[in-house]
Amino acid sequence: MLVIGENINATRKSVAEAIISRNAEFLAGMAKSQAEAGADFIDVNVGTGQLTQAQQVEAMKWLIEVVQGVTDKPLTIDSDVAEVIKAALGKYQGERLIINSVTAERERLESIGPLAVERKAWLVALAMGAEGIPETAEERLANCETIMNYLTGIGMAPEQVLFDPLVLPISVDSTQGKVTLDTLKQIKERFPTAKSTMGLSNISFGLPNRSLINRAFMVMSAYVGLDTVIINPLDAKAMSMIRVADILTGADYMCRNFTRAYRRGMIVD
């Protein structure tokens, strides 16, 4: 499973402040620590409500330079505004990248889809439309169909699509763990060459011991075939569990990554 490091996200207060005050040291440190902890991609998000779109464009250009200054890891350019993504692509020098994200909404597909096609980027596709996260696997699948039809129609390879089956809290509806996993399973069956990703933490909203619940949900998702996961790579227990999930699914041949991580003292119980 590949890890997308989620920490540089302007919905966090400390990150928003660092972006607004152009605190390069703070954000470079976040990029570096995530890379060192084993992130395969570094997510960059400047979407704080305090900035206008023009300010977000400038902030994103600056942030891409800051992050690229300290790590060669590929980036995940995280915005729902095409102009911000475009600006990021102008600055980003790497070859591999993820754009995060589109939904089944026509306007987002039309504005962001072509950018991903042109740059041969992977594109996160949330299994939702304008009405928010559907409660059933069937409705989520229908959104995935809409997205895949549009994107392949404009020249994207199915392998570039990273479907996110989406997660609602089990504290509100006990069946939602199963709904997400069923959605993921059906995505894998319906689009065998497409990839998948997930932000896990919504599953445990409203419950105690959230990180434990998130880790267990990640393990189940790994069994179903989750390809990438959006988490905090500095969470050593979560990262350890990813290594363990990989040996159990057979993804880690001869347990080599696991034993290497163990020797470096990176497996935490």
Place this chain on the structure above:
Amino acid sequence: MLVIGENINATRKSVAEAIISRNAEFLAGMAKSQAEAGADFIDVNVGTGQLTQAQQVEAMKWLIEVVQGVTDKPLTIDSDVAEVIKAALGKYQGERLIINSVTAERERLESIGPLAVERKAWLVALAMGAEGIPETAEERLANCETIMNYLTGIGMAPEQVLFDPLVLPISVDSTQGKVTLDTLKQIKERFPTAKSTMGLSNISFGLPNRSLINRAFMVMSAYVGLDTVIINPLDAKAMSMIRVADILTGADYMCRNFTRAYRRGMIVD
């Protein structure tokens, strides 16, 4: 998921010594602590190589009385010797019970099967024959077929059968996690009313951080539909993970067991 407490097993040196020296206090304490920690069944096993069959019969009768003296929890009578099981059944006063175990070997089916039928016990059925644990899911399934055919033929209800898909170490063969989970999945499909159980710990043989690996494997097994698990109930992290698995699969309606365990301070990260 139901928990079978595995601790009173004579393959452990301290347990063997306590059985031989008739240290009732030690063994009663083990029964009590497992019951208090949330075990649904208490496994009792006197199979130490140091005792003759006649001595095992006497030891089992004594042990059943000791355990029943301190807990009302149902027992899992664990032996591959019909005479030992028969002696245990003579002493055991509970209604619910598990007999552990048979294999596809004709002789064990013929000697132990009828005892389970007569007592309406659940019967653990290992998916193996005389040649040991098969490497493939197909061979394990074939053993389950043999077992189910025999047992239903002598009057057992399929609901009484607890299939164990069996576990080989992933350190030896990276595909074995998947083989066990595939076997479990196929057992659930082929025998939808039968139950399942598993001793997990073999999965992590030869690797570091074994309990972490075992817990993750338990979570994947829960997703596939594991009904009962044979573990040490005093392992608070494992017990916590079982509660978490149950909320994620939707087995714990409204997360009630989980929140109750949390309030008692029994959820450990």
